[in-house]
Amino acid sequence: EDFEFPDLLGAAYEYLIREFADSAGKKGGEFYTPRPVVRMMVRLIKPEQQHSIYDPCVGSGGMLVLAKEYIDEHGGDGTRADLCGQEANGTVWSIAKMNMLLHGISTADLRNDDTLAEPQHTEGGELMRFDRVLSNPPFSINWGTADTDRQGQPVFQPKFAERFRYGQVPLGSKKADLMFLQHMVAVTRDGGMIATVMPHGVLFRGGEERAIRSAMIEADLVEAVIGLPANLFYGTGIPACVLVLRQRQGNHSGKPLERQGKVLFINADREYFEGRAQNYLLPEHIEKIVNTFENFVEVPGFSAIVPNTTLCENDCNLNIRRYADNAPPPEPHDVRAHLLGGVPKAEVQAKAKLFTAHGLDPLALFVERDASYIDFRPELATRRNLEPAVESNPGLVAREQALRDAFESWWQTHSPRITALAGVQNFVGLRNDLLHSFSAALEPAGVLGRFQVRGIVAGFWEDAKYEFMTLMARGAKGVLDAWRTSILTALEDDQNKDNPLDHKLVKHLMSDFVEAQAELEVRRAELDGQIKAATRDTSAGSDGDEAEADDEEAAVDEAQLKECKKQLAALKKDIKVQEQGFADQLNTAVDALDEAGAAALLLAILRNDMQSILERYVNAQRQQVFSAFENWWDKYRVTLTDTEKERDEATESLRNFLRELRYV
Numbered sequence: 001e002d003f004e005f006p007d008l009l010g011a012a013y014e015y016l017i018r019e020f021a022d023s024a025g026k027k028g029g030e031f032y033t034p035r036p037v038v039r040m041m042v043r044l045i046k047p048e049q050q051h052s053i054y055d056p057c058v059g060s061g062g063m064l065v066l067a068k069e070y071i072d073e074h075g076g077d078g079t080r081a082d083l084c085g086q087e088a089n090g091t092v093w094s095i096a097k098m099n100m101l102l103h104g105i106s107t108a109d110l111r112n113d114d115t116l117a118e119p120q121h122t123e124g125g126e127l128m129r130f131d132r133v134l135s136n137p138p139f140s141i142n143w144g145t146a147d148t149d150r151q152g153q154p155v156f157q158p159k160f161a162e163r164f165r166y167g168q169v170p171l172g173s174k175k176a177d178l179m180f181l182q183h184m185v186a187v188t189r190d191g192g193m194i195a196t197v198m199p200h201g202v203l204f205r206g207g208e209e210r211a212i213r214s215a216m217i218e219a220d221l222v223e224a225v226i227g228l229p230a231n232l233f234y235g236t237g238i239p240a241c242v243l244v245l246r247q248r249q250g251n252h253s254g255k256p257l258e259r260q261g262k263v264l265f266i267n268a269d270r271e272y273f274e275g276r277a278q279n280y281l282l283p284e285h286i287e288k289i290v291n292t293f294e295n296f297v298e299v300p301g302f303s304a305i306v307p308n309t310t311l312c313e314n315d316c317n318l319n320i321r322r323y324a325d326n327a328p329p330p331e332p333h334d335v336r337a338h339l340l341g342g343v344p345k346a347e348v349q350a351k352a353k354l355f356t357a358h359g360l361d362p363l364a365l366f367v368e369r370d371a372s373y374i375d376f377r378p379e380l381a382t383r384r385n386l387e388p389a390v391e392s393n394p395g396l397v398a399r400e401q402a403l404r405d406a407f408e409s410w411w412q413t414h415s416p417r418i419t420a421l422a423g424v425q426n427f428v429g430l431r432n433d434l435l436h437s438f439s440a441a442l443e444p445a446g447v448l449g450r451f452q453v454r455g456i457v458a459g460f461w462e463d464a465k466y467e468f469m470t471l472m473a474r475g476a477k478g479v480l481d482a483w484r485t486s487i488l489t490a491l492e493d494d495q496n497k498d499n500p501l502d503h504k505l506v507k508h509l510m511s512d513f514v515e516a517q518a519e520l521e522v523r524r525a526e527l528d529g530q531i532k533a534a535t536r537d538t539s540a541g542s543d544g545d546e547a548e549a550d551d552e553e554a555a556v557d558e559a560q561l562k563e564c565k566k567q568l569a570a571l572k573k574d575i576k577v578q579e580q581g582f583a584d585q586l587n588t589a590v591d592a593l594d595e596a597g598a599a600a601l602l603l604a605i606l607r608n609d610m611q612s613i614l615e616r617y618v619n620a621q622r623q624q625v626f627s628a629f630e631n632w633w634d635k636y637r638v639t640l641t642d643t644e645k646e647r648d649e650a651t652e653s654l655r656n657f658l659r660e661l662r663y664v
Contacts, residue, residue, distance in 0.1 A: 010065070010103030011466060017060050017095065021234055031059040031092040032234060033136045033197065036281035037242075038063050041195040042070045043290045044224075044244055047132045049076030054130035056115040056137070056183055058085030061096035063134040065103050075428040083108040084130065086115045116179055117144070117158045121187070127160055129189040136197040137180040139236065146172030162186070166215035169208045177202045178212045185221060185245060191254040193223075194245040199238065200227075203318035214316040217263075217308050220253040221245045224264040224293055227320040229272035231279045239269055241320065244293070259296055263311060266292055266303045267324035283462065284455025284617075291451070301326045333635065341639040342373030343632045351628050357446050358625055359399025365389055365629065376633065383637075386629045390622070400618060403445040407614055410441040411607055418468070418606065419599045422475040427468055431461055452617050460610045467606070476599035480505065484590050488583055500582075504605050509589050513582070520575050527568040534561045 021032035047053050047067045055063045064085055068078030083105060087093040093112040100108040111120035121128040144156030154171055158164075163186035169175040177198055184194050202209060203225065216222055224244040231237045246254045253260045271285035292303050304324040311318065321327075334344040348362050355362050365386070366374035380389060390396065414437055421427055438457045443450055470479045483505040490496045490503075500506065501514055593601065658664045 007103060007469065010099070013099055013102045014062070014065070017062075017099065031089070031095065033059065033062055034232060034234070034278075034280070035062065035066070036283075036286060037136075037197070037228070037232065038066045038134075040281065040286045040289055041134055041197075041242060042066050043286070044242070044293055045132050045134065045193040045195045047071055047081065048074075049078070049081050051131035052082035052084065052129075052189075053132045053134065054121070054187060055085040055133070055135050056119075056180065056187075057135050058087045058096050058110060059092055059136070061085065061099040061108075061110070063136070064105075064108065065099060067132070067134060068103065068105060072426065073428070073431060075426065079104050079107070082130075084110070084121055084128070086111045086113060086120055088112075088114045115183060116176065117156070119160055119163075119183065119187075127163070127187050129192075130187055131189050131192045133184045133188050133192070133194040133196070135180070135184060135194075136233075137177065139177065139199045139240075140174045140201070141176045143169050143173055143176040143179055144171045146170070160186075166219075167208055167212040169212075175205070175209060178209055181216075181243065181245075182212070185216075185247065188245075188247040190247055190249045192247045194243070194247075196243055196245075197233075197240050198243050200241055200320075203241065203320065210316055213318065214312070216245075217311055217316055219248060220255065220260060220308060221248065222263050222318075223255055223259060224266060225318055225320055226266040226289060226293070227269045227324075229269050229279050229281075232272065232281070234278075261308050262305050263308065263318075264293065264296055264303060264305055265318075265320050265323040267320050267326045268302070269320075270326055282455060283458030284451045287454040287458055288451040291454075337373060337636045339640045341636060341641075342369045342375055343636050345372055345374060347632065348374070354624055354628065357399075357448075358622065359395035360390065360393050360625060361395055362629075364393055364395075376637065383630060383633050386633060387626050390625055390629065396622075396625075399445070399447055400622075403442060403447045403618065404611075404614075406441050406445050407611065410438060411610070414438075415603050415607065418471070419476060419603060421468055421471045422595075422599075424472055427472065430468075431457075434461070448617055448621060452621070456610070456613050456617060459613050460606075463609065463613075464606060467602075471602070475595060476602045477593065477595050479602055480590055480593065480598050484586060487586065491583060504609070506586070508601060508605050508608070510585060513578075513585060517575070517578055520571060520578070524568065524571050524575065527564055527571065531561065531564050531568065534564070 017032060018035070041063070047070060049071050053064060053067050055061075058064065064083045068081060068083065071078035071081055083100070085096065085108070087096055087110065090112055093110060096110055097108075100106070100110065109121070113120050119127060144154070144158065147155040149155055156171055164179060164182045165186070166182055169179065181194075181196060181198065181202070184196060188194055202213075222243065223246050224242075226242040226244070228240050228242065230239040233240060248254045266289055268285065268289050271281070271288060272279040273282045273285075288302075292299055296305065297303065298305050302324060306323050314322070332344075332347055332350075334347070336342075337344055343366065348366075351362070363374070365377060365380065367377055369375045380386060414434060417430060417433065421430070435454060435457045439450065439453050442448065442453045442456075448456075467479050470482050474481070483503065487500045487503050487506065490498055490500045501517060507514055655664065
């Protein structure tokens, strides 16, 4: 009852699991799948409250938890869904059990045993069936063991061998991937859906795996093959894929009529954000993948629809790039421009879509050379002049401002929906309302693409989701109280690396305090620098070095040094006094707000958060414009004639130098 929102313990436990996976390195991949990948998979199969949902390699339970949250967000009660899972590792199984309990899912049926050898979810001596299956099984583990008993019979005898009706790989081989997949198919109800992570090898390896693929394709089980970027998962840098399958309806395909006999290939291996140690799927990437799957459409360089007959003709090879090649086109090079200079008009026209989106007329940076080539304007004398010229272009400035105006208008219209969450039981429909209205408002501006616009809303939603949950449970004042608590806790934690003054609540509510503190810190840094410089000068003089007269005059004397130290000590005292009074000032400022004032401040902060995401996308898009002009500069600005002239000048300089040395 005292929690910020009901699922606080579950959210905290998820955070701890993620942090542990981050620090565990390769071991982290054994129990934790990156949440953006799970979120995408859940959206692909769309679980509902009446569905039974199963994960045969449940790990820490993240897939079941996000399936529950998806049901909650779409008007159902995820705690009433039939959630089941199995995990071979006892320690990880206990983590999953705790994860379920802390998320309020007391009915989850999690079992501890080897899924392939001893499937535990049975009913009346038969395997239970499920409506939705989500999983990330361990990559390429051993399929049992090749050991035999005294009678020469295999030691490994998995129960319910009828699960593997499409074929088996050799015992003891590190190819259990398709055995896991067959288990998932076997436990899926008619018309049910499967989304599972798999290594790329299962798509094209030969032998028994080819035979299994062939049988599954002939049964029309495979609905989509989605290629993911490399270095996305813990424990492995190799790229993986997501297979989406749909169980048959009796003797017929379970797919929708328009999808029967076809497989959708989505090549998303270039859709990622590059992190320091790992790559990540951003909301815009998830939106693009899910939207393409939902509409089952071909997108040049991203997706392709391939008939099963074509796959069979290609020896059941499901290599994604074979059907959906997203390799970028080769960089064009104009030989004449390299030799004589000038930028080819054809290359500029090829970038017309990018420039039009930003309202930029590229000819504003060029002058005509002839019918086929243009030159950079004379005032653009160096490469560094390009970026200011683009940023100050009137067309670009106007187009980006139109986008910001559209955002401001949208926020004024739809932000009251956020504060209206206070006291309600769920936020059903809010996400879709924000998504569709935001797209309708900002897409016409043309600066950002459809999936970028949707990615802004999706990213904002994920960042602010817990604030929305607190708002529903505690109101706007409750959100500010929660922020205040986290700030004061961080202030008391000596091990905390984050500066509490950087918190968004402090910046908005106590901007004067932050500015005054920043000025004091700047002054302290200046005094520190002066004292260190004076100390170095003094030590250099004490080493016996001869000092010039003007250096002696410039050096800080002892009296000045003493005065600087005195000022620094007083300044540190002032800073400490300010910091000690910070908590009282924060409490006073927060307590002074009523519910209406808290709601207004909350909206201001959330607006700033969302605008920051928008600006990040705009800056990234504008960077592509910069890169285009810089690329042309690097390619064509220096001609062969210029290079030959520099070479001749260098040769002559070297010859003169050798003459002076009388070597020639």
